[in-house]
Amino acid sequence: MLRTSLIFVVIALLSLPFADLEITTSHPWTELGQIALGAIQPDLSALWQLKTALLNTVVFAFCGTSIGVVLGAGLAFGFSWAPIRLFCVFIRSIHEIFWAFLFLNIVGLNPICGVLSIAIPYAGIFAKVYAEIVQESDKQPLVGIPTGTGVISRFIYGGHL
């Protein structure tokens, strides 16, 4: 174990002269100094600009989650079907930020990109949560629902499909 690690360190050191390394920041210490200074003397006037940013965050989150709820509720109906279940696994296993990177290339840096990248993984999460709530709810009341009842009526009263 130790020998393997040492071999890797030696390889790394040997490759160092050939690496294409370049530090682009001209004055790293000035930059760090400014950060430290800002921590001591914050520019309170800039806080005002944060208002828009904060509002944007809330609006994006609200829109994204709302769309996620609607899509997730729809997907929950088909959750017993394996392809839908796998589709939900796929969309919720990719983090929002990576959905955002994907959409950035397609729709550009705009609200649609932000909202979609929240809505899609959350649709997968809500679908799973809703489907499990339905699965775990009491099946007994279905005995009391007449046989010819439509799917939606059956669902809103009996909680099952």
Place this chain on the structure above:
Amino acid sequence: MKSDKLQNPLLFDLVDERADYQNKVALKRITFKIRQGEKIALMDPSGAGKTTLLRLLYERSQLPLNGYQNVLNEVAYVDQHYALVSQLSVLHNVYMGRLDRNSTFFNLRNLIRPQKTVLTEIELILTDLNMEQQINQTTGTLSGGQKQRTAIARAMYKGGNLLLADEPISSIDVQQAGAILDLLCQNAETIVMSLHNVDFAMKYAQRIIGLRQGEILFDQPTSHVTLTMLDTLYNP
């Protein structure tokens, strides 16, 4: 009397039926006929046989091609465990008995705001059952007897010509039970119900089927049922 009964249309004709309940044989060698207008009590001191038999009759009646369609338009079922939605009010649970008769839109609207026509009709039934005070209470908060009366109200609201009732008065006190059985007998033309109470079975049923270990021990008109028969049923 007997010939008169024979003329009534046949609702069920079971021949050597068997049925399983939770992977165990609950019924075997079941053979009997049920004709329209009969009031039958099932007595089964030993266990799940009666529930399995009632479920079997219910499932048969729901099959699209059961051969009795012309006679059997609606079948109401009172579950032993009430089968209520505990989050919904008594009113909505009772209304569930007729979900199939109205449009989805009407059902949805009625869930949000109960419609007047529905309300008046259900209020009448609940008054008969002494439950009008609880109309807006969620069924999860009711006592056992109140839950059972809600389940009975749902079956009465559903109506139809056959009532299958599994221990419909098990949680109701003796004073009220008689009145409720009176109501049920008035409402449904044909009744098959399982009962524990021998006196009620003798009073309200015209025919008693005694089940033991999943088999029919006796199947007789009430007037022919003797104490010896009941004794072998309860004390083998």
